[in-house]
Amino acid sequence: MKARDLLQQVTGLNLTEAVVGRAVERRMQAIPLADARAYERLLATSAQELSALTELVVVPESWMFRDAEAFVAATAFIVRRLDAGAVRPLRILSVPCAGGEEPYSMAMSLQSAGVAGADVAIDAVDLSQVALARARAGRYTRNAFRGRHLDFRDRFFTAVDAEFQICEEIRGQVAFDHANLLDPAFSSRPGYYDVIFCRNLLIYFDDPTVAAAIASLARLLADDGILFAGYAEVPAFCRNGFAALRAPGSFALEKTGA
Numbered sequence: 436m437k438a439r440d441l442l443q444q445v446t447g448l449n450l451t452e453a454v455v456g457r458a459v460e461r462r463m464q465a466i467p468l469a470d471a472r473a474y475e476r477l478l479a480t481s482a483q484e485l486s487a488l489t490e491l492v493v494v495p496e497s498w499m500f501r502d503a504e505a506f507v508a509a510t511a512f513i514v515r516r517l518d519a520g521a522v523r524p525l526r527i528l529s530v531p532c533a534g535g536e537e538p539y540s541m542a543m544s545l546q547s548a549g550v551a552g553a554d555v556a557i558d559a560v561d562l563s564q565v566a567l568a569r570a571r572a573g574r575y576t577r578n579a580f581r582g583r584h585l586d587f588r589d590r591f592f593t594a595v596d597a598e599f600q601i602c603e604e605i606r607g608q609v610a611f612d613h614a615n616l617l618d619p620a621f622s623s624r625p626g627y628y629d630v631i632f633c634r635n636l637l638i639y640f641d642d643p644t645v646a647a648a649i650a651s652l653a654r655l656l657a658d659d660g661i662l663f664a665g666y667a668e669v670p671a672f673c674r675n676g677f678a679a680l681r682a683p684g685s686f687a688l689e690k691t692g693a
Contacts, residue, residue: 438478442492445485446562447617447644450492458491486564495533495566498581499540499588502634504684505663506544509630512661513545516629517554524556527630528655530616532559535570535609536579537632539601542608543591552608558628560614560621570611573601617644622651631656634686635665649675653690662688 439455442448459474462484468474477484500506513525529538538559545555561567576598580588592599614621616633633652637645653676656662664672664686669679677688 436475436479438475438488441478441485442489443644445615446489446493447648448492448639449641449644454492458488461491462488490563490565493531493563493566495531495561495563497533497536498579499536499575500544500582500584501536501540502665502684502686503582503584504682505632505634505686506540508682508685508687509541509632509661509663510544510548510550512630513550513555514548517550521554524554525629526627527555527557527632528628529557529559529632530614530652531561531563531633531636532566532570532611533561533563534566534575534579535559535573535611536575537634538570538609538611539573539605541632542605543587546605547587552604555608557609558612559609560612560616562613562615564613567611567613570609573606574598575601616648616651619651622654625654626657626660628655629657629660631660631662634663635668637668637671638665645671646675649677653677656690658690660689664688 438459439450439452442450442455463469463474468477478488516525527541529541532538538557542557546552559570574595580599588599591602591605593602631652637648640648649672652662661680662672662677666686669686669688672688673679676691678691680687680689
């Protein structure tokens with residue numbers, strides 16, 4: 436199987452030949468290995484090499500409070516549920532979580548709203564082990580802080596040399612794990628999550644993969660839960676069993692008929 440096809444099978448990413456070709460060249464130089472066919476044979480038999488190649492094609496870029504309206508809407512949703520007398524901690528999923536910016540933003544938003552850490556559980560998953568290592572470390576450059584409203588940085592981060600370290604309280608509220616949204620085992624807990632963030636991932640998929648990813652998310656989301664997508668992904672969700680909610684700027688959805 437060609438490298439591009441194997442990567443798409445594993446990651447779902449609809450990559451161009453040029454992108455895959457550059458990544459393969461970098462890996463062949465790093466090994467080193469000069470024979471392209473020999474590399475394809477290695478890729479087909481080595482999970483470690485496939486993981487190394489995958490790291491070169493995923494793009495785990497995000498920043499704190501990216502599209503901030505989503506965190507406002509999610510926090511309001513959780514506060515309403517808790518005020519109504521939730522019988523268990525509310526569960527939140529961030530997929531993919533990149534370097535942890537999204538789930539940490541959710542944790543900061545909830546704490547700022549007075550939500551106790553024991554009342555929520557935040558899971559964050561990604562395909563990239565490199566991104567997950569950065570997320571677990573909780574240390575960020577200035578690139579992770581964009582926009583004019585950065586008061587949260589003074590409250591929740593400590594400056595360390597040219598970087599910023601997130602406080603242990605927020606760091607301890609997020610559980611990070613290596614997982615693949617398209618793996619059937621990943622969605623084996625129907626209705627488990629009350630809130631799901633899956634933003635700006637489906638834009639990299641072809642149509643069949645988009646449908647499969649949304650089906651996985653629908654299984655994971657509680658019938659009365661809420662999901663946050665990227666702006667360009669809302670139509671795809673609406674074609675696959677979701678309906679948009681009236682929450683300006685947040686791109687929030689619920690299951691059709693919820």
